[in-house]
Amino acid sequence: MEKFITVLQDIKTLFNRSLSELSIDCVVFGFHDEQLKVLLLRAKGSDSWMLPGGWILKTEHLEDAAYRILKERTGLGSIFLQQFHTFGANNRYNGREIMARLGLPPEQNFFPERAVSVGYYALVEYSLVEPQTDMMTDECRWWDVNEIPELLFDHNEIASRALKALRKQFDHEALGFNLLPEKFTLVELQRVYETILGLKKGGLDRGNFQKKILGYGFLERLDERKTGGAHKSPYLYRIDPAKYGAYLRENE
Numbered sequence: 001m002e003k004f005i006t007v008l009q010d011i012k013t014l015f016n017r018s019l020s021e022l023s024i025d026c027v028v029f030g031f032h033d034e035q036l037k038v039l040l041l042r043a044k045g046s047d048s049w050m051l052p053g054g055w056i057l058k059t060e061h062l063e064d065a066a067y068r069i070l071k072e073r074t075g076l077g078s079i080f081l082q083q084f085h086t087f088g089a090n091n092r093y094n095g096r097e098i099m100a101r102l103g104l105p106p107e108q109n110f111f112p113e114r115a116v117s118v119g120y121y122a123l124v125e126y127s128l129v130e131p132q133t134d135m136m137t138d139e140c141r142w143w144d145v146n147e148i149p150e151l152l153f154d155h156n157e158i159a160s161r162a163l164k165a166l167r168k169q170f171d172h173e174a175l176g177f178n179l180l181p182e183k184f185t186l187v188e189l190q191r192v193y194e195t196i197l198g199l200k201k202g203g204l205d206r207g208n209f210q211k212k213i214l215g216y217g218f219l220e221r222l223d224e225r226k227t228g229g230a231h232k233s234p235y236l237y238r239i240d241p242a243k244y245g246a247y248l249r250e251n252e
Contacts (some may be wrong), residue, residue: 022056022062023054023115023117025120025155026051026070027163032126036144037144039141039143041073041140042140046101049152050153052140073132076128079124080122081121082121086116093115095109095113098111119158123175123179174213222235
């Protein structure tokens with residue numbers, strides 16, 4: 001415990017010298033086994049979990065800080081990232097209570113009285129992520145979005161708002177490709193959309209869905225089929241990066 005307190009004191013000193021009073025909290029979504037996943041961190045020496053996040057350097061651009069934090073946790077340098085809300089309530093959490101949950105002396109509260117955090121959500125390909133811990137955490141792993149435990153700070157609210165924002169954006173923008181491998185079938189893509197939107201399997205009409213998705217104009221059908229299924233092997237597709245990039249810019 002003494003070593004952990006020393007680390008907190010060192011970070012507080014660094015905060016005064018190099019860090020701004022603005023932080024970032026990230027909700028990292030992945031898709032695996034037809035389930036939507038969220039990446040969580042377990043605080044060192046405790047059973048308490050939290051979202052990835054961190055403070056912004058005084059000399060750092062906001063978005064650069066978000067990408068840095070996400071790379072430190074996922075190992076990925078290229079990530080779809082979306083800012084969705086700023087959390088600025090003057091009573092977001094009680095620092096002394098957080099210290100107690102971490103098994104640390106409440107009177108040595110490290111956390112600032114007022115903390116404003118910018119929320120981002122990220123969409124990543126599950127298989128490419130290499131969850132990584134740091135000096136403040138013992139574990140970093142995926143959780144089913146429907147099984148998120150009670151988190152530290154106000155991170156349950158942040159995760160909930162992120163999911164609502166994701167669903168709203170998914171409903172009118174083509175973002176599901178960011179959760180899939182480079183090559184995928186339209187059936188796999190449809191299942192991503194159904195899962196994100198909280199629909200049962202087959203909840204979206206297959207014909208209408210494929211018509212809408214292909215109508216975006218940035219999918220390329222390959223001369224390859226997915227093998228190993230019980231039915232006729234469907235064609236594989238991939239995104240044309242240039243056309244998809246143009247689509248995203250038009251919808252900013």
